[in-house]
C-alpha cells in the first residue's frame with residue numbers, strides 16, 4: 001500500500017515547504033487540480049526537479065484531448081497523470097497509449113461515475129494503471145466517503161491497482177487500510193494538520209503495519 005500526499009490549496013513555494021516536511025513518509029506527491037489551475041504544469045516541473053526521488057502525480061482530471069494533455073504533463077515531469085472515468089472510451093485509450101509511449105502511468109478518477117461496477121470493469125480492460133474511487137470536496141461536505149465504492153471496484157478490477165481519495169484523516173485511516181487499496185490518497189488529513197510531519201509519519205506507520 002502506497003501513500004500519496006495531495007497538495008490542493010497551496011502555491012508552489014508552499015508546496016515545496018510541505019513536501020520537505022513529510023517527504024520521508026510519502027511515496028507519491030500529487031499536484032492537485034486547483035494548484036495546476038493556479039500555477040500551471042510549472043508546479044509539476046518544479047516539484048519533480050526539487051524531489052526527483054518522489055513520484056509526482058499531475059491531477060489534470062482529463063476529460064478530452066487526452067493524448068496531448070498526457071504528453072504535456074509527461075514533459076513537465078509527471079510520473080502519473082489522472083483522467084476522469086466519465087471521459088469517452090477513446091480519450092481513456094488515447095491517454096493510456098500516450099502514457100505508455102512516455103513511460104508514464106494513468107490513474108482513472110471515478111468521481112461522478114454513476115454505474116461504478118460496470119465502468120470500472122470497462123476502464124480496467126483499457127490497460128489503465130490505477131482506478132481510484134473518490135469522494136470530492138462537495139460530497140465530503142454532506143458526509144459521504146468512498147469505502148463502499150472501494151469494495152465495489154476491488155470485486156471487479158482484475159488488472160489495475162485500486163486507489164481511494166477524499167477526506168481521509170488519521171481517525172478514518174484504519175478502516176481504509178482494512179479495505180486494502182493499493183494506494184491511499186490524503187490531502188487535508190495531512191496538509192490541514194498542525195504537525196504535518198508527525199501525522200504523515202503516523203499514517204505511514206499504520207499503513208506499513210496494515211500490510
Ligand SMILES: O=C([C@H](O)CO)[C@H](O)[C@H](O)COP(=O)(O)O
Pocket residue numbers: 006007008030032033034059135136137165166167168185186187188189
Ligand atoms: O482530488 C482532489 C479534489 O478533487 C480537489 O482537487 C483532492 O486531491 C482529493 O480529494 C484528496 O484531498 P482530501 O479530500 O483533502 O484528502
